[in-house]
Amino acid sequence: MTTRKLLSLVFVREASKILLGYKKRGFGQGWWNGFGGKVEKGETIMQGALRELTEESGLIGDSLEEIGLLTFEFEGDPVLLEVHVFSTTKFSGKPEETEEMRPAWFDIQDIPFKKMWSDDVLWFPLMLKGSKFKGYFLFKGLHDILKYKLDEVDKIEY
């Protein structure tokens, strides 16, 4: 029987730059990504996204917009990861290194895809051009995508 784990993933944008965090420990260690993590019991996905953004980057987010819904399956693992992707240009505070992440601004022409999850290079272009998207990715291990489906959508519907 498959089960779903809910996670958030938040991208902070400013003009032609995007804030990424270098994951220092845990799942995705050694790769750059947005800020996010598991939605905890009793919180909404939005509350989880705001909490993780602050915990991992030191920023307080405002007006997060849900822009993507990504489902990840790992061959042989009955747990599907349902990742809700958010974006914002509104925030307060200054990015600071935390226990889990080291934030840095990247020009959108210079995103370090070789040091990121291998699905990112497929859907980042949709995010960067302002589209909403839905995707499914089947992984073998943590690097190889066996198959995927990715669609631009008008609205994120569950």
Ligand SMILES: Nc1ncnc2c1[nH]c(=O)n2[C@H]1C[C@H](O)[C@@H](COP(=O)(O)OP(=O)(O)OP(=O)(O)O)O1
């Ligand atoms: N394939 C892929 N591409 C892009 N982003 C992700 C994935 N898989 C993922 O899990 N992610 C994202 C989703 C989340 O933002 C993080 C993973 O969160 P995780 O570190 O497991 O959750 P936390 O709650 O912060 O974990 P701990 O505090 O328990 O360490 O990566």
